[in-house]
Amino acid sequence: MSEAIEVDIGDLPGVGPATKAKLESGGITTILDLAASTVNELVDNMNLTDETAHNLVFEAQKLLRDKGYLEKDLVSANELFARRAKMLRCTTFSQNLDGLLAGGIETQSVTEFYGEFGSGKTQICHTTCISAQLPVEQHGLNGSALYIDTESTFRPERIAQIARARDLDVESVLNHIHVAKIYNASHLELIVRAMGTLIQQNNIKLVIVDSIISLHRAEFIGRGTLSERQQKLNGIMHRLKRVAEIYNVAVIITNQVQATPDTFFGDPTKAAGGNIIGHASTYRIYLRKAGQERKAIMVDSPMHPYGDTNFMVVEAGITDPLDKKPTKFVKPTSRHADKEDSQSEE
Ligand code: GTP
Ligand code: MG
Numbered sequence: 001m002s003e004a005i006e007v008d009i010g011d012l013p014g015v016g017p018a019t020k021a022k023l024e025s026g027g028i029t030t031i032l033d034l035a036a037s038t039v040n041e042l043v044d045n046m047n048l049t050d051e052t053a054h055n056l057v058f059e060a061q062k063l064l065r066d067k068g069y070l071e072k073d074l075v076s077a078n079e080l081f082a083r084r085a086k087m088l089r090c091t092t093f094s095q096n097l098d099g100l101l102a103g104g105i106e107t108q109s110v111t112e113f114y115g116e117f118g119s120g121k122t123q124i125c126h127t128t129c130i131s132a133q134l135p136v137e138q139h140g141l142n143g144s145a146l147y148i149d150t151e152s153t154f155r156p157e158r159i160a161q162i163a164r165a166r167d168l169d170v171e172s173v174l175n176h177i178h179v180a181k182i183y184n185a186s187h188l189e190l191i192v193r194a195m196g197t198l199i200q201q202n203n204i205k206l207v208i209v210d211s212i213i214s215l216h217r218a219e220f221i222g223r224g225t226l227s228e229r230q231q232k233l234n235g236i237m238h239r240l241k242r243v244a245e246i247y248n249v250a251v252i253i254t255n256q257v258q259a260t261p262d263t264f265f266g267d268p269t270k271a272a273g274g275n276i277i278g279h280a281s282t283y284r285i286y287l288r289k290a291g292q293e294r295k296a297i298m299v300d301s302p303m304h305p306y307g308d309t310n311f312m313v314v315e316a317g318i319t320d321p322l323d324k325k326p327t328k329f330v331k332p333t334s335r336h337a338d339k340e341d342s343q344s345e346e
Contacts, residue, residue, distance in 0.1 A: 007031055012059045014052070022046045023056075027194035034060035036196065036242035038235050045189075064246070084108070090206060090250050091131045091139035092124060093166075094311040094318045097296055101283065102304050104139060107205070107250045110241050110280060112212075113296075114255035114271040115287030120294045120313050121254040122153050124287075125210045127317030128252060129177050130162055132206035141250060143205025144176040146198060150188060150215050154179050165316035178202055185215040185232065192236050199247050207243065211254040212236070213273050230276050237280030253281065293321050 009031055010020045026046040028034050034056060042053035089104035098104045105111050105128060113121045129147055134140025147154055156174055163173040178198070182188045188209075198204060213233070220229035244251045255277055257269040271278060271286070278284060284300040290310060297308040310321050 007063060009034060012056065012063070014055055014059070019048070019052065022048060027190055030196055031060050031063060032246055033194065033196040035064050036239050036246060037193070038238055040231065041193065041235050086248055088136060088141050089139065090128060090141045092318050093127055093131055094320050096309040096320050097311045097318065100285070100296055100298050100304070100307055100309045105250045105252060107141065107248045108245050109282035110244055110251045110253060111283045111285070112253050112255055112277065112281035113285050113287055114257055116257050116269065119287035119289055121287060122210055123313045124318055125208045125252060125254065126158050127162060128206060129208065130159065130166070130168065130173055130317065132250070133173060133176050141205035143203045144178060145206040145208060146195070146202070146204045147177055147179045148182060148188070148191060148207070148209045149179055150182045150209070151211055152181065153210065161315060162317040178204070182215065185219045188215055189232060189236060192239050195243055196247070199243070199249060205249050207240070207249055207251045209240070209253045211256060212277060213255055217256070217272065230274060233273060234276045237277060241280055
């Protein structure tokens with residue numbers, strides 16, 4: 001990866017000092033950042049023309065493709081297979097949940113957990129921040145975590161408690177979690193844009209966004225702002241996906257639920273954010289309270305069987321239920337049901 005990084009953004013065809021300065025003002029300082037950008041982002045935030053923005057993203061992606069860091073437009077299944085072989089899986093400390101995920105949270109992918117309040121989303125985020133630090137042989141990612149906290153629910157005390165309960169070095173664990181507290185939607189967009197540098201400088205292997213939607217939901221109220229909000233969320237999701245692929249990191253996002261009162265059969269809750277988030281997430285897991293336990297349901301995945309399982313939240317973070325119920329798989333139903341309505345939010 002280092003070879004591509006040594007190429008300066010100013011060395012790309014058509015990038016003069018003025019363009020470079022504009023990009024830097026928007027938080028884009030490396031070729032990797034640029035390659036992960038969308039044309040809209042560059043036009044809206046960095047005052048570039050459509051044509052320049054298009055060329056810049058094209059040239060940056062071409063360079064990465066030539067050097068083998070991004071998938072080519074046309075790849076053989078063999079090449080894809082080799083790329084996926086580099087993929088790592090991070091344990092959640094629950095064998096049940098790992099089983100549902102076919103081994104853990106994958107790098108090169110975006111894994112979405114959605115569910116009502118108290119369903120365990122933030123607890124999964126806290127736990128994986130710790131498990132990601134374990135060596136690969138212990139089903140970790142051998143790296144640090146970047147915790148993007150939009151709801152002010154990150155608690156170092158909880159990290160310390162989990163680490164202590166698992167006999168880990170508390171100070172070292174805390175040192176390897178980098179927390180970005182985010183206060184508004186544009187701040188989230190900015191940090192997601194500038195994430196590449198943070199990842200490289202800090203050996204980040206797991207990126208968490210808890211939650212992806214709360215700030216945009218609070219700031220873009222009413223039907224009139226829906227398309228702008230969706231466009232912004234789309235930009236964020238697109239970039240998270242690219243970052244996961246380019247840097248071989250795991251990305252976890254959490255999402256809220258919304259009630260769908262017009263549902264006649266089944267559970268009347270579905271993930272917020274319309275189809276933008278659903279389409280960009282590689283894996284979608286729905287969390288529900290089930291007494292003392294939590295139920296996790298694989299709602300959408302290109303490769304996992306549709307299934308559900310139970311886990312628990314305890315002092316040591318996420319774990320299996322005491323009786324260790326085996327994972328139960330149910331027959332697939334309409335896996336894309338929640339993606340079909342596009343912008344029916346709110
Ligand atoms: P929202 O962010 O409100 O949408 O919910 P969430 O899904 O993020 O919920 P979260 O992960 O914060 O789960 C909260 C639940 O986890 C609590 O209701 C507790 O049941 C459980 N929990 C949190 N901390 C502890 C702990 O230290 N010990 C135990 N045993 N359970 C805990
Ligand atoms: Mg939470």
